[in-house]
Amino acid sequence: MSNRTDPNLPDLTGTVALITGASGGIGAGIASRFSASGAAVVLHYRRGREAAEDLADQLRADGGQAVTLGADLTDDAACHALMRQATDWQGRLDTLVDNAGIQPVLPLPQMTADAWRHMLDADLTSAVSCTQAAARVMAGAGGGAVVHIASIEGTHPAAGHAHYAAAKAALIMHARVAALEYGPAGIRVNAVSPGLIHRPGIEQAWPEGVRRWQAAAPLRRLGRAEDVGDACVFLASPLAGWITGHNLVVDGGVTTHPTW
Numbered sequence: 001m002s003n004r005t006d007p008n009l010p011d012l013t014g015t016v017a018l019i020t021g022a023s024g025g026i027g028a029g030i031a032s033r034f035s036a037s038g039a040a041v042v043l044h045y046r047r048g049r050e051a052a053e054d055l056a057d058q059l060r061a062d063g064g065q066a067v068t069l070g071a072d073l074t075d076d077a078a079c080h081a082l083m084r085q086a087t088d089w090q091g092r093l094d095t096l097v098d099n100a101g102i103q104p105v106l107p108l109p110q111m112t113a114d115a116w117r118h119m120l121d122a123d124l125t126s127a128v129s130c131t132q133a134a135a136r137v138m139a140g141a142g143g144g145a146v147v148h149i150a151s152i153e154g155t156h157p158a159a160g161h162a163h164y165a166a167a168k169a170a171l172i173m174h175a176r177v178a179a180l181e182y183g184p185a186g187i188r189v190n191a192v193s194p195g196l197i198h199r200p201g202i203e204q205a206w207p208e209g210v211r212r213w214q215a216a217a218p219l220r221r222l223g224r225a226e227d228v229g230d231a232c233v234f235l236a237s238p239l240a241g242w243i244t245g246h247n248l249v250v251d252g253g254v255t256t257h258p259t260w
């Protein structure tokens with residue numbers, strides 16, 4: 001019997017998807033779309049246990065299956081423990097979405113080696129460790145799918161984000177190398193690069209940025225967390241069975257502009 005609640009999505013009933021950073025805005029949107037596709041979802045959080053548990057309650061109330069697990073993913077051992085716990089839940093792990101990350105702004109003159117390293121630990125090494133741990137499980141089960149949440153800043157830099165852009169660019173390249181190495185084991189690895197995604201209060205906090213984005217985006221709106229989620233569900237599904245090493249840009253068309 002199918003657990004899918006949105007007939008427009010591919011049917012992922014019987015699979016398990018782990019979404020890191022599901023206590024945050026985009027992670028919650030990704031988890032909701034996996035749940036609507038019928039997948040059982042593991043909602044990872046670091047400090048936001050309450051947010052993750054509220055989301056799990058909501059998904060279960062809608063007929064889905066959800067569990068929460070906490071970990072600081074800057075700790076390699078914690079990444080491996082998270083994959084073990086996630087796999088133990090239903091005896092399988094089909095999809096990993098590496099979404100957890102931080103986005104502080106810090107211009108280069110103020111950059112410190114510690115700030116640079118912390119960014120790379122949080123946004124890059126965490127995903128590398130999680131992928132390695134998940135791939136061990138997936139390889140033993142005949143395959144799976146990994147999706148890294150990168151950013152358009154991985155290809156289109158923004159001032160104050162040298163550390164962030166470098167981490168996301170490396171993540172996009174990691175997806176390609178991991179696709180190469182893990183492909184023979186049936187594991188597909190792709191990246192999704194979102195543009196500006198709406199979060200509550202962004203119009204008040206950054207009115208000028210929102211206006212600029214809306215004017216520049218051919219589709220004339222900010223993204224929704226669910227737009228990112230739909231791209232992840234597609235990449236995890238059999239519809240993308242021959243797609244690996246790809247970077248899927250989800251940005252309302254902003255990066256289509258000529259830069260000259």
Ligand SMILES: NC(=O)c1ccc[n+]([C@@H]2O[C@H](COP(=O)([O-])OP(=O)(O)OC[C@H]3O[C@@H](n4cnc5c(N)ncnc54)[C@H](OP(=O)(O)O)[C@@H]3O)[C@@H](O)[C@H]2O)c1
Pocket residue numbers: 020021022023024025026027044045046047048049071072073074099100101102103122149150151152193194195196197198
């Ligand atoms: N927002 C955008 O417009 C945008 C655009 C492009 C790409 N992205 C990317 O999308 C992803 C999610 O962004 P968001 O806007 O949803 O951010 P957010 O609301 O701040 O959520 C970030 C998530 O990452 C988790 N996290 C942060 N550091 C962690 C660590 N050391 N260990 C484990 N978990 C950690 C947080 O956990 P806790 O809160 O539980 O501590 C939270 O769940 C990020 O990778 C970001 O770079 C965002």
